Amino acid sequence: MRRVAVVGLGVAGSYLVSRLSHEYEVVGFERCDYADHYPPCAWATSSNEIKKLLSPIGLNFEEYVLYKGKEMCVDLGSSRFWIKLKGLCTFDKLSLERDMVDGHEAKFGVNVRGAEQLKEDYDMVVDCTGFHRALLPKIGKEYIVHTLEYKVKYGKMPIDDFYIKPMRAGYLWFFPLGDSYAHVGCGDYFGRQRHFLDAFMREHGGEVVKRVGRPLRITPPPMCQPYYLGKVVGVGESIGTVFSVLGEGIIPSLQCAEIFSKNLHDPDAYTAEVLRKFSPYKEVFDVVADKIRGRFSFAKDFPKLLGVFSYMKREEERFGIEVRMRDIARIFFSKATSSKG
Numbered sequence: 001m002r003r004v005a006v007v008g009l010g011v012a013g014s015y016l017v018s019r020l021s022h023e024y025e026v027v028g029f030e031r032c033d034y035a036d037h038y039p040p041c042a043w044a045t046s047s048n049e050i051k052k053l054l055s056p057i058g059l060n061f062e063e064y065v066l067y068k069g070k071e072m073c074v075d076l077g078s079s080r081f082w083i084k085l086k087g088l089c090t091f092d093k094l095s096l097e098r099d100m101v102d103g104h105e106a107k108f109g110v111n112v113r114g115a116e117q118l119k120e121d122y123d124m125v126v127d128c129t130g131f132h133r134a135l136l137p138k139i140g141k142e143y144i145v146h147t148l149e150y151k152v153k154y155g156k157m158p159i160d161d162f163y164i165k166p167m168r169a170g171y172l173w174f175f176p177l178g179d180s181y182a183h184v185g186c187g188d189y190f191g192r193q194r195h196f197l198d199a200f201m202r203e204h205g206g207e208v209v210k211r212v213g214r215p216l217r218i219t220p221p222p223m224c225q226p227y228y229l230g231k232v233v234g235v236g237e238s239i240g241t242v243f244s245v246l247g248e249g250i251i252p253s254l255q256c257a258e259i260f261s262k263n264l265h266d267p268d269a270y271t272a273e274v275l276r277k278f279s280p281y282k283e284v285f286d287v288v289a290d291k292i293r294g295r296f297s298f299a300k301d302f303p304k305l306l307g308v309f310s311y312m313k314r315e316e317e318r319f320g321i322e323v324r325m326r327d328i329a330r331i332f333f334s335k336a337t338s339s340k341g
């Protein structure tokens with residue numbers, strides 16, 4: 001193994017370009033132009049975990065932090081409560097992705113349409129194309145959340161910390177970016193993201209300076225196989241590394257890239273490690289899927305919800321939020337998240 005092509009320079013692909021370049025001849029390919037690229041993402045993550053993931057490539061996460069959260073307001077319509085934050089922050093994802101790639105060989109503005117064009121020249125082609133999964137076979141049953149997000153500039157910030165408004169099949173978010181800016185967005189399985197987002201904008205004002213959005217895959221890794229097809233291997237959201245209940249994919253995609261970098265020569269070991277690491281994601285997804293289908297009930301689903309709680313509580317530091325069963329139950333069983341509106 002000598003030459004590796006990494007297709008898609010989002011968070012997973014950029015990380016791999018940096019991580020693998022010491023040992024291999026790595027070339028990155030990204031369909032967006034370098035200057036125009038603005039990752040469609042709310043740029044929120046847990047500083048505790050991401051700083052560990054970035055240490056092997058010598059980057060200091062603190063340099064990218066934009067805003068450190070203290071409390072997150074959860075707005076259930078008729079009531080509100082606050083979750084203590086323990087490391088959740090927003091960070092400059094665009095600069096991080098650029099810094100991981102700068103100094104390495106990367107071609108921007110190249111839309112790779114299939115692996116054929118690369119297979120001749122490379123011993124391995126890594127599909128880091130996220131939702132697009134451009135080089136691997138389509139997944140049988142896909143679950144997708146539709147998203148729309150604005151970067152908004154405010155004269156006076158309408159909300160002073162993290163804020164979410166959960167719905168039956170998604171949520172609206174307001175995440176401060178520091179300096180009077182925020183990412184305000186909405187993800188909804190049923191495609192009503194613009195309706196909710198524009199209602200929020202009408203209520204709170206602000207100047208929209210950027211609009212982004214794309215579908216988000218919440219189909220969990222065990223349902224996103226195969227991970228390999230000949231010389232092609234999938235890493236990151238292309239194989240479903242998104243924690244569905246939060247729509248959170250940065251840390252899981254970096255964890256997946258880290259697993260891949262350690263098992264690059266061993267497809268079976270990579271597959272087994274991904275399945276092991278992300279098996280709780282399937283259990284969490286099952287709860288989310290029941291909720292989306294409107295088949296969620298206190299009596300039937302409380303034990304499953306306890307499973308979600310136990311997993312998140314164990315991983316509290318990695319999520320960067322205080323995890324309490326009471327809060328999870330309030331979100332899942334509130335009127336706001338049970339009704340279709």
Ligand SMILES: Cc1cc2nc3c(=O)[nH]c(=O)nc-3n(C[C@H](O)[C@H](O)[C@H](O)COP(=O)(O)OP(=O)(O)OC[C@H]3O[C@@H](n4cnc5c(N)ncnc54)[C@H](O)[C@@H]3O)c2cc1C
Nearest residue numbers: 008010011012031041042043044112129130236237249250
């Ligand atoms: C609106 C929104 C908000 C989100 N907010 C958060 C958040 O706050 N925190 C969090 O943890 N997660 C969030 N997520 C999820 C997270 O952004 C993704 O799961 C994560 O970035 C996935 O990383 P990735 O590298 O696998 O894929 P991506 O980051 O999606 O990168 C894929 C890259 O591949 C490129 N590409 C696609 N097709 C081709 C092709 N054919 N040829 C060449 N290049 C190609 C794309 O342009 C892109 O740059 C959000 C997602 C969305 C949509």
